[in-house]
Amino acid sequence: MSVSELTPRKELPLSVLGLxxxxxxxxxxxxxxxHQHTILVLTVLFGFCLIVIYLHIAQLKTQMVTAMAFRGSEIYTRTLNEMRLWYTVEVVQRLHDQGIEASEGYRDHQGEIPLPAxxxxxxxxxxxxxxxxxxxxLLSPYPFHHGKNSEGLMDSFQGEAWEFFMxxxxSDEPFYRFEQVDGRESLRFAKxxxxxxxxxxxxxxxxDSPKRDWQVGQVGGLLEVVYPIDSVETIMGMSWQGTYGLMGMLVVIWMGGFWLVVLKLGRVASELEEQVRDRTGALQNVNKHLELEIHDRQLAEDTLRQAKDNLExxxxxxxxxxxxxxAELIREVAERKRAEEDIRxxxxxxxxxxxxxEASNKELEAFSYSVSHDLRAPLRGIDxxxxAxxxxYDEKLDESGRSYLRRVRTASQRMSQLIDAMLNLARLTRAEIHTQTFDMSAVVRAVLEDxxxxxxxxQVECIVANxxxxxxxxxxxxxVLENLLGNAWKFTQQQAHPRIEFGHGQYKGQAAYFVTDNGAGFDMTYVHKLFGAFQRLHAYTEYxxxxxxxxxxxxxxxxxxxxIWAEGVVGKGATFHFTL
Structure with missing residues (x-):
């Protein structure tokens, strides 16, 4: 800041004081x-508020009258439609099966009932x-008793409503408008x-039907309700009398509080004048302090100039x-590029x-398949x-010898089963996947039937989602389903009322499927062992x-x-969930 910039500010205290x-x-x-026209100003404001409130109440009244008319018309049409549907299903169709017909002239024919229309x-x-x-x-261009006009469209509103529905x-929207009917403002409402x-x-x-090609959902006619607005206004008028009475009470309360406000304003004006006088004196003192500050700023300018030189x-x-x-940053960038090259x-x-x-895994799978396949022939020989x-030689062997041979056969058969399982696992691992859309419910039912x-x-209760x-x-x-359902079938064999269920749901935004049972279940402590090869949580003799x-x-x-994941409780069953 230079001396030339500070010099014009010597006039600042006088300008501020004048302002x-x-x-x-x-x-x-x-x-x-x-203060002189306080009563007039407050009266005008209060009168304006009353006018706004009255206009708003009048608008609310009109809206409520219209809403009640619409609601009454909607109830009329819905009641008539529901009654006619009930009458058709519960009365006409049942009596038709008993030989009793519905007709327009049912009053002139004994044993007949009226048509729904x-x-x-x-x-x-x-x-x-x-x-x-x-x-x-109830009106229609196709009256059931053809030749009479009592059900036909008789005026422009009905014709326009029919055009709208055609x-x-x-659309399920109604057709309506307000117009004079018999000298009264009325709502004409058609569905x-x-x-x-x-x-x-x-x-x-x-x-007697004039049209023989009706289809479900086709518009066959219209239900018209004529609802006079003044009848609703008469009902509403009784409720609004209390509202206008409340407004009168507000006026009386305002008159009482008005004078309190006037007195309060007088006191506030006096206090404000006193504050203004105090503020004026304070500003004069501030002006003197500003003159001293300007002098101090001039002295500080030299100090700032020296600081500027030091700053440069x-x-x-x-x-x-x-x-x-x-330079250091350039060196770091070069080192980072070398690090990126090492990462690549x-x-x-x-x-x-x-x-x-991946190649090693394929070779290992092939080796496992080959070894398992080559072991089957010796085992068949042992068994x-x-x-034989x-x-x-049954008569030449004692009971101990026969027991040993039976144990040999049992072990060889179990090992054969293990080898078959290994072969099946290797085959499924190497098999190509051919995707298609199919009905899992049908597959589940077929497996359970087997x-x-x-x-x-x-006797197993099987519940399968459709x-x-x-x-x-x-x-x-x-x-997959044969294994999951087979486990559920096996582990529920000791239950008095076994139950197996297959269904589906959602998991993290995708389709999920589940198989649940009420069988032996398992301890969740060992859930990490469930999907390992040759892992068992139950004794072989038991399951x-x-x-x-x-x-x-x-x-x-x-x-x-x-x-795929599992949940289980010992003695209460297990549930297996999986996604695809």
């Missing part, structure tokens, strides 16, 4: 004018009987009368340091290792020769098996890109 004086005088003049028209007249100006009519056949499933057959076969020197020094920092090389090596690992010894045929004496479709390899998914089923299920679900 404050002008503001004070204007404020005092406004307060004086308000005739009953609706007569009931509509009874509903509005004694209500001046109200009408409830142009908007799928489309659509052909219901229960009505189409009767209309298409009845000899520091900026030069800082610039040199920044140049050195930039490591990624390339990782890709090569992944390919090698066969053991059986038991059959041919289990029931194998054990026809068992129409559960999935897109996956149908053969592999059948293997036979080789321990490869859930490992197979886990492998198939993984190949489909899904997840």
């Amino acid at each position: 404050w004086r002008t503001c004070v005088h204007r404020i005092l003049g406004a307060l004086e004018l308000l 005739t009953l609706s028209r007569d009931l509509g007249r009874r509903l509005v009987a004694g209500r001046s100006g109200e009408r409830l009519e 142009q908007h056949p799928d 489309a009368d659509r052909m219901q499933k229960e009505c189409v057959e009767c209309h298409n076969r009845h000899p 020197k520091r900026v030069q020094e800082r610039t040199g340091k920044l140049a050195a920092s930039n 090389k490591l990624n390339s090596q990782l890709v090569q290792r992944s390919a090698q690992l 066969g020769f053991s059986q 010894v038991l059959e041919d 289990f029931q045929k194998m054990e026809p004496d068992r 129409n559960v479709f999935a897109t996956a390899d149908a053969q592999l998914l059948r293997a 036979p098996g080789v321990g490869v089923g859930l490992a197979t299920v886990h492998r198939i679900i993984q190949r489909h890109g899904g997840q």
Whole structure:
């Protein structure tokens, strides 16, 4: 800041003082004018508020009258429609099966009942009987008793309503307008009368029907309600009398509080004048302090000039340091580029290792399949020769020898089962996936029927959700369901009332499926062992098996890109969830 910039500020105290004086005088003049006409100003404001409130109440009254008229018309039409549908289903159709027909001239023929349209028209007249100006009519360009005009469209409103419903056949909106009816402002409200499933057959076969090609949902006529507005206003007028009375009470309360406000304003004006005088004296003191501050600022300007020179020197020094920092940053960028190149090389090596690992896994699977396949022939020999010894040399062996041979056969058969499970696991791991959309519900039912045929004496409650479709390899998914349902079937065999359920739901925004039972269950402490090969949580003597089923299920679900998890409680059953 230079001396030339500070010099004009010597006039600042006088300008500020003059501005404050002008503001004070204007404020005092406004307060004086308000004080002189306080009653007039407050009266005008209160009167304006009353007018706004009255107009708002009048608007609310009009809206409520209109809403009540609409509501009454809606109730009339809905009641008539529901009654006619009930009458058609519960009365006409049942009596038709007993040989009793419905006709327009039922009064002249014994043993006949009124048509639904005739009953609706007569009931509509009874509903509005004694209500001046109200009408409830069922109208149609195709009256059931052809040749009469009592049900036809008779005026422009009905014709326009029919055109509206023909142009908007799928809309459920009503057609309405306000107009003079018999010298009274009324709401004319029309709703489309659509052909219901229960009505189409009767209309298409009845000899008096003028139209024989009706379809469900087609507009066959309209229900019109004429609702005089003044009848609703009469009801509403009783409620609004209390509102206007409340407004009168507000006026009385305001008159009492008005004088209190006037007295309060007088006191406030006096206090404000005193505050203004005090403020003026304070401003004069502030002005003197400002003159002293200007002098001090002039003295400070020299100090600032010296500080500026010192700052320029520091900026030069800082610039040199920044140049050195930039050089250091360039060096760091170069090192980072070298590090990125090393990372790219490591990624390339990782890709090569992944390919090698995948090849090794394939070789290991092939080796496992080959070994398992080659072991089956010796085992069959062990089992066969053991059986031959038991059959041919049974009399020469004592009980201990026979027991040993039976144990050899049992062990060889169990090992054969293990080898078959390993072969099956290897086959499923190498099999190509052919995806298609299929009905999982049908597959589940077929698997459960196979289990029931194998054990026809068992009574198991099976609950299968309908129409559960999935897109996956149908053969592999059948293997999944056979294993999960087979476990549920096996582990519920000791339950008095076994129950198995298959269903579906949502898990993290995708379809999830589940198989649940009320069988033996398992301890959640060992849930991490469920899907390992040859892992068992129950004794073989209690629940036979080789321990490869859930490992197979886990492998198939993984190949489909899904997840599988389990929940269980000992003695209360287990639930297996999976996604695809």
